[in-house]
Amino acid sequence: MTKTAIVLGTIATLFLGGTAIAQESYTFAVVPKAMNNPFFDLARDGCEARAAELGNVTCMYIGPVEHEATTQAQIIEDLITQGVDGLAISVSDIAAATTVIDRATAAGIAVITFDSDAPDSTRTAYVGTDNKLFGEDLGKLLLQVAPDGGTYGMISGGAAAPNLALRVDGVREALAGSAWTEVPGSPTFSNDDIALAVQQMGDLKTANPDLKAIVPVGGWPMFAPDGWKNFVDQYKADVDSGAFALVVADTLPQQLQLLKEGYAHGLVGQRPYEMGQKAMDTLLAIKKGETVDEIIYTGNDVVTAENVDEFLK
Template sequence: MTLKTAFAALVVAAVGFSGSAIAQETYRFAVVPKAMNNPFFDLTRDGCMAEAEKLGNVECVYLGPVEHEAATQSQIIDDFITQGVDGLAISVSDIAAATTVINKAVEAGIAVITFDSDAPDSMRTAYVGTNNKEFGTALGEMLLEVAPNGGEYAMISGGAAAPNLALRVDGVREALEGSDWTEVPGSPSFSNDDIALAVQQAGDFVVANPGIKAIVPVGGWPMFAPDGWKNFVEPNKAKVDSGELALVVADTLPVQLELLRDGYAHALVGQRPYEMGEVAMQTLLAIKNGETVDDIIYTGVDRVTADNVGDFLK
């Protein structure tokens, strides 16, 4: 073997080794929800974990504030930056606070996407989740469908600075514009994703507005506590059963579907949080592999009433 041939063989061997190493490289992706006590995000976690296992070279780390706290979320993201994770998927609690740490992460070479709630002017690569304006529009349209005669209504929201929820509120209002529905003073209330507080706010709206005709939570919080939601509905059950008080609620977690089936709501508009977790892992891996991904990746919505709730419960 000549010196030239031997050198060529070494080059081929080195390239082959490098290619093998790249193929086996593993990535650590962190999913940061708004709050870990919100069961909506449990489904995102499950989708993330399942997809990571399926992909094989991805680890999903799920960590966020226990409760909805933008400052705590920013600190957790900052900690992940220090750890040097390969990618971040963030449900933004506060645009200003999140944009700062998102940009810091990107500048540190970390792939960043948002899910569920976006920070569109940040340096994130993509958003995965619901079209929140259209989601709010769907809530308003479902209210018009189940209670076309109108009246006074109130919305319950989560965090006042959450961009996805602000878009939903806008969507509801646009859908009801020009109809016989009018929004009561103090709407929307802000529960900060506190399940018990959201239930209380539903009751407070009814007490403060005896003639109110609809409650529209733009997130599923009050129904995430089924006993609390039933305690709110029961004193008003005759009005609910007759359609005099319409209950149109966001999200379609299993407990909500069961409550709808049992007559404790009229309609649900659902997101697809499990798919958000799956697609987040796929998108971050694609970014790390140097692939081009769409700036916006919508995961779709579902509209559920008593007529089709059985299909969703299967």
Template sequence: MKKMLLAGIAIAMMATPAFAQTYKFVIVPKAMNNPFFDVARDGCLKRAKELGNVECIYKGPVEHEPATQAQIIQDFITQKVDGLAISVADVAAMTKSIDAATAAGIPVITFDADAPGSKRIAYIGTNNKDFGLALGRQLLQLKPEGGKYAVVSGGPGAKNLAERVDGVREALKGSKWVEVAGSPTFCNDDPALAVQQMADLRTATPDLGAIVPVGGWPMFAPEGYKAFVNKNKKDIEAGKLTLVVADTLKMQLELLRDGYSNALTGQRPFEMGEKAMDTLLAIKKGQKVPEVIYTGLDLVTRDNVAQLLK
């Protein structure tokens, strides 16, 4: 009887399909109060459901706090999850966290923001230098006569944002655009602070000709952002103030359609979430993955915004 029971167990094990093993993959954003990362989460959840043997766990700091992000990652290392996809808030802090996870046998990839000097296996997201170049070129195309401009950035320790700022500057180098003192400002991914910084920049330089946020933060506080634009509407309509903003979330496309910005340059966070699950699963299966996976950009003006809203 015992032999028959053991034989039955063996047959059951042989009959279990290989994909029955399930994996817990974690996507760790810079901040959970940033709607950009909500879109990456949605892509992650959709792809995990399609794969069937993957669970997508989404957790990060409520606000942009690199120390909290590091602690969250340490907690997941302790839990021995099967893989981590991290948007790097601070390169120095995250390099330590990524290397600690790798030492614990947990594969790590980055998305949206990278830490290339760490032991991460791959980066998924935007070519951030190209992103900045695209923002700068949009401004140059809209207003080739130039003027004074300022940049609003997020966290000072985020490599992806530094690359975007460099790209904006490179695109405008040699043109008639001049960056004002105090630019870039750093809002630490806080939407309300980003709006306030735009207002402060305009107050400090009344003839400021353009503001270029290298992330969508000010638009993520739509009421405050609209109030800022309404206050400066005459100058915007007269071409004296141009707003070229990063990202193309639905709320941003609606604001552009309604005349609250001149142009948007968009990333593809939904694809970042999807590809994060595919890449971590491939790594767990022992497959070789590309070290860099770019997800592309979308250039949006009032001419094509209706098409994207469809």
């Protein structure tokens, strides 16, 4: 964890034309679902870079080490007690998060969500992916790379994570009426555990030997490149021929490299770095009394073998 010192109520001084102008300083905390998820590392990097550019903002990055909704809620409670100026939260569980978000706003703390929303809470804005559209793009990409269909399974993260539920719905809607059929027991829930997600890839294939595709709605199994390769190597001939399709969420560097090497057919990526940047901008605007959009989408990227080199640059 970096930049965790809380400096509240301090005044930064700017000098313009020899005149000193007081500028209030703020501490904004970014609370991910889990700090052991490399996806959130990019959001942290964007947050810290933007805070440094702004000059009067400190980015505090703090959350549960692993995906634990109760731990996340307790961390937010602690941040409320400490009196941070703003919170950007990736919601693990809507019910738990809504309770603490409402408590934070009642205490005068600016609150937004990022990556995963709690729309019925008193948060001011959501910054991140249009998750329903994201799931639809995953489904459309599967139709593109394997139009003949078959059976498919999905891997999700936390069962109570609202963003992931929307992605699952989006995949299903995109594939409705096609030649694709979802297997029983799908999606499996990895709880954002990278090793478990890799294991669930094998479990899905073992339970369904004729499985024609797996669609993780988050990048977890590919976040362990060696584990991913070990799984794919068992079915590499079918992967190479397109008989077994792998379409995966997220576009972290290790995933792009795996795609380039032929270990997947396509990726649909989010923009976590931009989420971190926009979180700082949005919280600062709220503290200044400015009006912000309630929904701020950061967009996504569809990556295949044809354009992967552009994203690896």
